[in-house]
Amino acid sequence: MKIGVLALQGAVAEHIRSIELAGGEGVAVKRTEQLAEIGGLIIPGGESTTIGKLMRKYDFMDAIRAFAAAGKPVFGTCAGLIVLAQRLEGGEEPHLGLMDMTVARNAFGRQRESFETDLDVKGIETPLRAVFIRAPLITQVGDRVDVLSVYKDEIVTARQGNLLASSYHPELTDDYRLHGLFLDMAREAAGA
Numbered sequence: 001m002k003i004g005v006l007a008l009q010g011a012v013a014e015h016i017r018s019i020e021l022a023g024g025e026g027v028a029v030k031r032t033e034q035l036a037e038i039g040g041l042i043i044p045g046g047e048s049t050t051i052g053k054l055m056r057k058y059d060f061m062d063a064i065r066a067f068a069a070a071g072k073p074v075f076g077t078c079a080g081l082i083v084l085a086q087r088l089e090g091g092e093e094p095h096l097g098l099m100d101m102t103v104a105r106n107a108f109g110r111q112r113e114s115f116e117t118d119l120d121v122k123g124i125e126t127p128l129r130a131v132f133i134r135a136p137l138i139t140q141v142g143d144r145v146d147v148l149s150v151y152k153d154e155i156v157t158a159r160q161g162n163l164l165a166s167s168y169h170p171e172l173t174d175d176y177r178l179h180g181l182f183l184d185m186a187r188e189a190a191g192a
C-alpha cells in the first residue's frame, strides 16, 4: 500500500520511515497529480500557516478535499491536524476544513513546549509513545468524531471516518503503530 506524505514543509522523511516500518510504501507528494497514485495521505507537522499557504499556492486545497471525498484516508499530525480542522480558536481562518472539530494552536503553553509521554489510544493495545512539540489541542468535536485518546482530559487523537488526526508526532519515535492503524484504514478503503 502506497502512502503519500505531503512534502511542502515539515517532518516528511520521518513519516516515510514510519510508514515503511509499519509495512507500507512511503512517497513524498509534491504535486497534486501524485494523489492519484496513493492510497492514503499524511499531512505532517511543521507550521500550519506555512503549510496552508503552500497548499493554496500549489492547488492542493480542492485536490485533497476531492481525495478525501472519494473515501481515501487522510492523516494529519500536529500542524497537519490544524490543517484538517473545520474551526480554529481565536477566529483564525481554517485550511482544509474537513474534520468536525475546533482546534487551539500551541495549546500547551511555553513552559511545556515539548514533552514525551505514553498515551492510551483506542485500537492500539498498549500505550503509544508520543512526542508533543508546540502541540495543538482539540477543544471540541462534533458527533461524527470518535475520540481515540486524551491527555490530561484534553483530546489529542481523533478519527472521523477516513480522517485521522493526532496533536503529537507519532513519526519521531520507533513506535509506528499509529501509522499501522492508518495503513489499515487505507487498505480497507482500497478494499484490500
Ligand SMILES: NC(=O)CC[C@H](N)C(=O)O
Pocket: 044, 045, 046, 047, 048, 049, 077, 078, 079, 080, 082, 105, 106, 133, 134, 135, 136
Ligand atoms: N509541531 C508542530 O507541528 C507545531 C504546530 C505549530 N505550532 C502550528 O501552529 O502550526
